[in-house]
Amino acid sequence: MNNRTYTLLTAVLGIVLGVLATLIVVKYTDSRKEFDGDYNRWRKLNLILQEVERNYVDTIDMKAMTDAAVVAALSELDPHTVYLPPVQLEASETELAGNFEGIGIQFNVPNDTAIVLSVIPGGPSEKAGLLQGDRILKVDTSVIAGNKTPQDSMVARMKGPAGTKVGITVRRDGTDIPFEITRGKIPVNCVDAAFMINDTTGYIRLSKFTRTTYFEFSNAVDKLLASGMNRLLFDLRDNTGGYFDQAFLVCNEFLEKDASIVYMEGLHRPRQDFKADGSGKLKGIDLEVLINESSASSSEIFAGAMQDNDRGVIVGRRSFGKGLVQEPVNFTDGSGLRLTVSRFYTPSGRCIQKPYSDHYAYDIYERYAHGEMTDADSMKVDKSHEYYTKSGRIVYGGGGIIPDVFVPVDTTKASDFFIKANRKSLQVRFSSAMFDRYRRTLSEIDDFDSLSRYLDALDLRTKFLEFAAGEGVVIRKSEMNDFDTYMMPQILALVGRYSKLGDEAFYRFYMEIDETIKVALETTGL
Secondary structure, eight states, X not given: OOHHHHHHHHHHHHHHXXXXXXXXXXXXXXXXOOOOOOGGGXXXXXXXXXXXXXXXXXXXXXXXXXXXXXXHHXXXXXXXXXXXXXXXXXXXXHHHHSEEEEXXXXXXXXXXXXXXXXXXXXXXXXXXXXXXXXXXXXXXXEEOSSSOOOHHHHHHHHOOOTTOEEEEEEEETTEEEEEEEEOEEEEOOSEEEEEESSSSEEEEEEOOBOTTHHHHHHHHHHHHHHTXXXXXXXXXXXXOOBOHHHHHHHHHTTSOTTOEEEEEEETTEEEEEEEOOSOOXXXXXXXXXXXXTTOOTXXXXXXXXXXXXXXXXXXXXXXXXXXXXXXXXXOTTSOEEEEEEEEEEOTTSOBOSOOOOTTGGGHHHHHHHTXXXXXXXXXXXXXEEEEEOTTOOEEEESSSOOOSEEOOOOOTTOXXXXXXXXHTTHHXXXXXXXXXXXXXXXXXXXXXXHHHHHHHHTTHHHHXXXXXXXXXXXXXXXXXXXXXXXXXXXXXXXXXXXXXXXXXXXXHHHGGGOHHHHHHHHOOOO
């Protein structure tokens, strides 16, 4: 809701309250009756809006007024009980549906121009003939290249209902080529990467819990088990959560029959327990779960279940702390309410939800300010009450899941050269330039060892330093070691992403500088 609407609402409510007081006195003076402002039945709010509609001096947009009143009322509740207008509700549901309607590409914008990073197999863009590396100049008649068009605006122009057509003009090898693409339903993968780190250890990175999570996870697990996996690093960092039923199904894969997974309870909702049925195929797999301050909701349910059952080691930093059961209430105009009805509790009884505070929306910044991101002793831990895992280990609450093994944010590699390169997005821009130069070979490589050998032969180190110098960013001798150990894996990851391996190449290269993965690999159990 915009500021003008809120200001108008506040002013109108003040005026109406005064008008009502006057009207009530005039109308009921003789009978000595008082206005029935029963808060418990919301009558006052309804009466105010009715009086505004009947008596306000100017024309009123009652839809905007009603929405503003709803938003203002819900702001008195928890931060996650929200009213969503139709557009926001549709976007929210699309994000978790496991598919959306559009043209089927992934792109980035390194130089104020959208460059196709990948074309989803079988999607509308592949069928129309778009290729990896194409520069998108126009969507229909709107120019989106070279004019600082926001990335979300680009996405909005390309997305649309399945069956509708959109014109996409791209530049390829110096030639502008127009395409007419019929939009369709596009699958959105939540398993970003799944591969073997070594002969026995598998790695899965999960970005969110969508409608397709369990299906994708199961397929990834089957391939890793066939490759000899007996240990799994399950990466839930930056996983913002999603559907609870999908988290439950994934938990079920790791736990013995009747093991508690989670329970939920609220004032108007009796306690409901969820337990494993013992049918999981990963009950004997060693497990490390990677979390950080952006792991939330369903990812915290998984981490808490594994921790309280002593089923896996939790590695990283304290998770976000969102453990609320949101019940959807949808209206016929396409809007909806997401109402908090219960809280989630881990098997030991810890409430996942962190306490509400005046700084709730800025909690992550507060963690940085208080040193929690770099020092385990600075973590907010409520030690006033002890909880116990299945084996009797003490764990604590206070909001979020506290890791068994803490891994601080590494701030030691931020050299002057690194900071300047980041400000100009040199790594991303360089990777795009390398793809342009070596597209034919790079886009055909589908084996990681072959990719590593190919990129080594290109001498990307020298090429990047020359590219950076051309942009006015020159490295000092004292920064060379940090560049080799910290920045080169990033550059290899970004260039390797243009191969057929996609995100798998990115995460495999980036693993070299990922301290959390290093610590997880060195962990030998509880």
